[in-house]
Amino acid sequence: MQLDLKSEKFKGLTEEIAAEKIKNEGFNELPSSKPKNLFAIAFGVVKEPMFLLLVACGTLYLVLGDVQEGLMLLGFVFVIMGIEFYQEKKTEKALDALKDLASPRALVIRDGVEKRIAGRDVVTDDLVVLQEGDRVPADATVLYSINLMADESLLTGESVPVSKSEWNGSDKNTHPGGDDLPFVYSGSMVVQGHGIVKVTTTASNTEIGKIGKALDSVKEEPTKLKVEMAVLVKRLAIIGISLCLLVIIVFTITRGDLLKGFLAGITLAMAMLPEEFPVVLTIFMALGAWRMSRKNVLTRKPAAVETLGSATVLCTDKTGTLTKNKMTVTQLFNGEKFHSVGKTAEFPEEFHEIIEYGILSSQANPFDPMEKAITTMGEAFLQNTEHIHTDWQMVKEYPLSKDLLAMSRVFSDNAANKKTIAAKGAPEAIYDLCHLSDSQKEKYAAAVAEMASAGLRVLGVAKAMIVAENLPQIQHDFNFEIIGLLALSDPIRENIPEAVRECYQAGIRVIMITGDYAVTAMNIAREIGLKNPQTTISGPELQAMTEDELCERIKDVNVFARVIPEQKLKIVNALKRNGEIVAMTGDGVNDAPALKAANIGIAMGEKGTDVAREASSLVLMDDNFSSIVGAVKMGRRIFDNLQKALGYIFAIHVPIAGLSLIPVFVADWPLLLWPVHIVFLELIIDPSCSIVFEAEEEEKNVMSRPPKDINEPFFGAAKIWLSCSQGIGILAIVFAIYFFGLKMGYSEMEVRALAFTALIAANIAVIFSNRSWTRNIFQIIMTPNVAAKYVVGGATFFLILILNVPFLLKLFQFERISFYEALVCVAAGFSSIIWFELYKVFKAQPEKIEQD
Incomplete structure (x- = not known):
């Protein structure tokens, strides 16, 4: 199915209609305990x-x-x-104000523009964008989906997630439970994939409203x-x-x-x-x-306020917390030479293909800041050229996984069985997909090191062609060819160095945990004033270490690079074994165990998933590290x-x-x-x-x-x-x-x-x-x-x-x-x-x- 967000189908409601519906239907919330009279x-x-x-x-x-x-x-x-x-x-x-803030948030499309709102402001006929880790804000019909799966155990008691299909225009709404239904239900959790749904019922009219379960987030x-x-x-x-x-x-x-x-x-x-x-x-x-x-800090658990004064270590993500999370494409490498993207309109033809396939391997309406940056560059430099393929239809997506840090999207250009595949991901994963020789790897690795030393985030881009009706199960089965590298920059927030200084003055150690390269991480660490920025532990090193080794090494290491979310739990446990009181930030589904294990789990309010928010003690409403210090x-x-x-x-x-x-x-x-x-x-x-x-x-x-x-x-x-x-x-x-x-x-x-x-x-x-x-x-x-x-x-x-x-x-x-x-x-x-x-x-x- 072609997803065209500019079409009327995906334009969504206007703000005026939404406001009118709230007036007529009321807010999307279940009856809670009445205030004491x-x-x-x-x-x-x-x-x-x-x-x-x-x-x-x-x-x-x-x-x-x-x-x-x-x-x-x-x-x-x-x-x-x-x-x-x-x-x-x-x-x-005070508690009512907190409950309003604590309600799950929803990403809706209104007037053709994505907008994040409080779950209580969702109305019938709203278009809601669902992504992995989101809690569904209301009962809805699935209009578009890629590998969409939901955990409906809150409603059905069944712990196994169920897959979702797109609505055929005639299926009638039914009770939760069972695979391939084109309906999602309020209170259920998206555990895989993404999609766009149209709200059918809200508040007490939803399945969870009928059951009469009240979901109170602020509990004493x-x-x-x-x-x-x-x-x-x-x-x-x-x-x-x-x-x-x-x-x-x-x-x-x-x-x-x-x-x-x-x-x-x-x-x-x-x-x-x-x-x-x-x-x-x-x-x-x-x-x-x-x-x-x-x-800008929401307290979900009262004990967190007590523990804050005792925190000895703040473990923080880099992207969006220390940095602005507003990425731009800064530099490109096509295998032979570099191109620095300036403010001029000049963009050499030899680098066009990197952006072309970068766009194809991104979501059509991206939420990810890196994908947004690639799409924005395409709109600026490649508009009305043969490199923009709005008429191509996407037929399959191979998502990013912890085994292979790359994603591919398969497109049909209407020719008989001829399909184009675009891939992007961590450079090492792209080398692996393209089966590069050692000399090619060295050439690209040198370019990655040069870009990363400037604090840039580097992605590899590759392409493949296939003439076949049936697609393979895994990305490795395509014959990929590397196109080049693109590097993105994400500047640090202005007040971070001062906030880090304040932490050190207060006797609080700051640790940065990132999925970026060690060189990039060290560059950012120096910029914000972390101690020992030159010493790092990488994800693979972390994986190989025993608990005792990590407990010893972690005493003087403040930078962790190429870390996957699951490894955060290992870091938290090691710090706790050393007698530290740990505050840990996180935003994804996979961060939830670490957030729960930390003495103070801090979820991101803007880019964080509902799973992370529910596992946390505090929610950072503006995703800013300075707010944690505040x-x-x-x-x-x-x-x-x-x-x-x-x-x-x-x-x-x-x-x-x-x-x-x-x-x-x-x-x-x-x-x-x-x-x-x-x-x-x-x-x-x-x-x-x-x-x-x-x-x-x-x-x-x-x-x-x-x-x-x-x-x-x-x-x-x-x-x-x-x-x-x-x-x-x-x-x-x-x-x-x-x-x-x-x-x-x-x-x-x-x-x-x-x-x-x-x-x-x-x-x-x-x-x-x-x-x-x-x-x-x-x-x-x-x-x-x-x-x-x-x-x-x-x-x-x-x-x-x-x-x-x-x-x-x-x-x-x-x-x-x-x-x-x-x-x-x-x-x-x-x-x-x-x-x-x-x-x-x-x-x-x-x-x-x-x-x-």
Whole structure:
């Protein structure tokens, strides 16, 4: 069958018709889980321990006859629901944006032009180009195919791929399964060949829609960090419950009031309950993934964000990732002499045949960048000559295989049984097909070496003629004659050398893996600044090596050339055996095992297959190496900020718990904090740890320090102790105000007002101080963070109201204090961070000397 993309049959829909169809038919997506409504979120809050404690406190106050305080505490339930609702919606919005990006993509023909779109934008009657590794976006009829085979196991349960035939114009659509059907089905995977199909049904009307299987790409799975946090929360909860019971018993014995004992116990439980931990983790992961998507990196597996900060090796493809993937034919060799393709219109006749057969051996509407470059050159120089054969009909294609890196296409020129065969491929494969003599091989090998030394990608081109009705099974059975060589260049992306430098600065090694020649690979490696660019391992060498040999050699080799995708798995395993944390890029079906085996599999979003995307942890939306480096930077920022947030939670909970606990053990001392105070503090703590710290920009040294040890706990004993030390500092200062206030004759309510003012001031100070563990407080204040301004401004405003409005003074059990007294308390609260600021300065000194 002749494939003429310029014919009406293959012109496809217009953009206007497609937009109209989306409006009428809806998007091509299956119904997914609906967003949580207000009642679902409210029910989620009802199950929270903090909610139950608030309700218990409110009820106890009502029982004690304190209606005002009881109703206020129950009113806070709605405030907490509001915060929870806002956080839930923000997280949901981020995840929805990711799901849209994660949906399979489709290559469609619209207005006669190929265009890659999201699978959800495919409509009925769309023409979709299917290639090996693509996931079929909708049920469709096959109009054109070459060796098209699909894996329909998702629908039929049969693991054996089935072949597809072209539609004869009359066959009716039937159920999936069985060979030679002219229909493909949504969700199935193209495992071989290519073709063009016309969409018949989308969304819920497809076979997979009828079955009702939802394909969710963004799945939540328990990560190492979640497990660590769960253990920490469990331990803190056990300690909190034990102390709560102790407080109830001691209070009842020392003061003889069981109901107030329960209130004191519940206050302590609220002070110690680490309910922020799971919320913070969820918000940071969801918003972190959303932030990364804005940097052209889609997170498919949450664990990848954790692992990014620990990556020690980045293994990257060359073509399209380090280079622009916009190839042009740069040089030709016809067996006797070279021709450099310039910008002039001059193109000697003696080189025409190389391009003529290069075009014939390429797809009519190529997707491959090298084939596009050859076709473009033909359009520029050979248009309207006898070298362009639009009237020839292609009758068979011999695809590229791992055994023979060459492809051939057979054409009939309408003469009786006379057929022309055009082949192109790796020069060695073309030598093999043409059965060249040793002297001919040497001559061509010298030309290849010269071209490759300039960083060019070299292909051999050959032709054959045959007069026969039946074609042979393999390419070797043709009598090929070599025509020449063509060399293509693919310039590196402008920002790659800087990105590689940044990787080395961050302690991350970069390895380039390519199917190109060693000379080409070394040339590119030098250009982008890789270490040891002169040392390479080739695919054949790699194949011959044992695992132990490779583990030894790979320690100082950063360039792998002439590597086939299956060998990437061997490279990943060797690096992992050496204790490296490996990030690996890939785009093809054969890359999937290596992507799965790597600690972080990174699939290409533009030229990558759906198989590669589904095997990966991250998807690079722009196929740019710099975006990977940006993702590492973002991953480190997310984890730095998460550590700061958890550090702050520990730091502020220590004084709250201490101030709730200590007065209980002395009968003469009044209790300092009651549930209303804890609730007010929580309204500052919750948005601080989930919004303020999440929005904080990265530290200046984020990419100038080595990767985090993967086995090191995220928030280990040393960090917990450091954070708790900040809390102990606050506790000491606030308790000193409480103790000396009582000694100096201040009333219980005045002392409570003084201590609470100091506690709020210390809380604000510790928010600012923990925004950075490397910059001092003055640098932090000068660094913009809008969320911090709102939280701190709100806390200050409400504290002023509480200290001045009679109704609130009564509610919080305060007495009015003077401006001077409040100022002293604020100063005392802020002084609690002095030691931590000094610690940051002294800690920074050895690091600075080390960097210098």
